[in-house]
Each structure stands twice: as C-alpha cells, then as structure tokens.
Amino acid sequence: MNAVTTVFRALDDETRRVILDELSARDGQTLFEICSTLSTRHGLSSTRQAISQHLGVLEAAGLVVTEKRGRSKFHYFNPEPLAEIARRWPVGERSPE
Amino acid sequence: MNAVTTVFRALDDETRRVILDELSARDGQTLFEICSTLSTRHGLSSTRQAISQHLGVLEAAGLVVTEKRGRSKFHYFNPEPLAEIARRWPVGERSPE
DNA sequence: TTGATAGGCAAGCAGCTACTTGCCTATAGT
DNA sequence: ACTATAGGCAAGTAGCTGCTTGCCTATCAA
Numbered sequence: 001m002n003a004v005t006t007v008f009r010a011l012d013d014e015t016r017r018v019i020l021d022e023l024s025a026r027d028g029q030t031l032f033e034i035c036s037t038l039s040t041r042h043g044l045s046s047t048r049q050a051i052s053q054h055l056g057v058l059e060a061a062g063l064v065v066t067e068k069r070g071r072s073k074f075h076y077f078n079p080e081p082l083a084e085i086a087r088r089w090p091v092g093e094r095s096p097e
Numbered sequence: 098m099n100a101v102t103t104v105f106r107a108l109d110d111e112t113r114r115v116i117l118d119e120l121s122a123r124d125g126q127t128l129f130e131i132c133s134t135l136s137t138r139h140g141l142s143s144t145r146q147a148i149s150q151h152l153g154v155l156e157a158a159g160l161v162v163t164e165k166r167g168r169s170k171f172h173y174f175n176p177e178p179l180a181e182i183a184r185r186w187p188v189g190e191r192s193p194e
Numbered sequence: 195t196t197g198a199t200a201g202g203c204a205a206g207c208a209g210c211t212a213c214t215t216g217c218c219t220a221t222a223g224t
Numbered sequence: 225a226c227t228a229t230a231g232g233c234a235a236g237t238a239g240c241t242g243c244t245t246g247c248c249t250a251t252c253a254a
Binding site: 002004005008009011012013014017020024079082085086089 | 099102105108109110111114117176179183186
C-alpha cells in the first residue's frame with residue numbers, strides 16, 4: 001500500500017493519536033505500560049490486543065519504531081513521516097526554507 | 098465526529114490527495130474540470146459521482162472550500178486544517194516558535 | 195521445572211467506506 | 225418553452241477496519 005496512505009490511515013483513529021501523544025510525552029513505553037496509561041490517564045478502556053493492533057498500524061506507518069529487549073518491547077515515537085507530509089503541502093504562514 | 102479525524106480520514110485516500118494536489122496547483126476548478134484533469138493528467142478513471150463524494154469529504158474536513166456561482170461550483174484548497182496538525186505534532190528538525 | 199509475565203497469531207463479527215446506478219433539481223442558451 | 229449543462233440525492237453492494245476471543249510462544253524468577 002502507498003506509504004502516505006498508511007500514515008494518514010494510522011492517524012485517522014483517535015486512540016492511535018492518543019497513543020502517539022503518550023509516546024511523545026513519555027518515550028520508550030512497553031505495551032502493558034501503554035495499556036495502563038491509556039486507561040488511567042485517558043479514560044480509554046481498550047483490551048491489550050486492541051492496543052497491540054493499533055501499535056502495529058502505527059509501526060507499519062513508520063510513526064512508531066520498536067526495540068525488543070528480553071521479553072519486553074519498547075515503543076518510540078518517530079515524527080519523520082509527519083515531516084514528509086509537511087513537505088508535501090507546506091503550510092504557508094511561514095515559509096519552511 | 099472529531100475534526101482531526103475527518104482531516105486524516107479525508108487524506109487517507111490517494112484520489113483525494115491527488116484532488117488536493119490538483120487544486121493547490123490550479124485553484125477554483127469545478128467538479129467537471131476536476132473530473133477531466135483527474136482522468137487526463139492523473140490517469141484516474143472515476144465517475145463524476147465518485148469525485149463529487151470525494152469533494153464532499155474534503156469539504157467536510159475543511160480542506161476544500163467552495164463558492165457557488167450560477168450553475169457552477171468552484172473548489173478551493175484550504176491548507177488551514179493541515180496547519181493545525183503541524184501545530185499538534187511539531188516536526189522537530191527546526192522549532193516552530 | 196514450574197509458574198508468572200510480556201507479547202504474538204488468527205479467526206470471526208459488526209460497522210463503516212468507496213463506488214456504482216438511477217433519478218432529480220437548477221441554471222443557461224436558443 | 226425546450227434542451228443542454230452543472231450538479232445533487234439516495235439506495236445498494238463489495239470490501240475493508242476495529243475489536244473481541246481464544247490460544248500460543250518466549251523470557252524471567254523461584
């Protein structure tokens with residue numbers, strides 16, 4: 001599938017946007033940490049599998065990169081795909097170059 | 098529905114992104130003009146109704162604003178919703194403020 | 195080795211999306 | 225008035241999404 005499509009499709013879901021917000025606030029969280037922070041700090045009651053699938057979508061879009069150590073998998077926010085979008089439709093207001 | 102969601106959902110479709118590209122290149126086109134440029138310059142063979150619905154999605158997201166004169170309706174690209182997104186996840190590299 | 199922890203895989207289901215089809219309204223020209 | 229042009233409305237359908245459910249693998253601690 002088109003790479004740009006995967007980025008926008010990943011971001012069209014509120015839960016996934018909250019996950020990105022969470023990771024950009026506290027990077028390197030594991031799946032269970034994300035599950036817990038989502039329910040306690042954001043009032044989202046999703047199952048672990050649902051969150052795992054959301055993370056998969058974000059990772060496929062390149063918005064999240066992961067690192068596996070032992071039995072844990074750490075998730076990091078990667079803003080690069082957003083930068084490409086910003087370059088495609090520059091937002092006027094102030095010129096980027 | 099969430100305003101941010103409508104923006105991303107509008108942009109997760111390649112045809113709609115091409116429409117936006119077209120409008121940002123040549124603003125103020127009518128539905129039939131867009132249909133024709135999409136098929137001749139972008140090789141997309143969508144029906145008029147399909148394009149009309151795509152434009153409806155883009156308009157609902159605020160990415161396209163329209164002006165009706167006579168029996169024609171002119172479409173204009175509005176980058177403002179993209180600016181809001183850029184403000185939500187600033188793209189590092191250079192600080193926006 | 196046994197049990198607990200961290201996470202993955204895959205099938206199934208409900209709801210949504212994109213597209214088509216057919217018909218309708220409104221404006222413009224003659 | 226009649227016809228053509230520009231566009232809208234609505235129903236139906238195929239395919240995709242998000243979520244759940246149930247079970248499986250892998251690592252760590254005792």
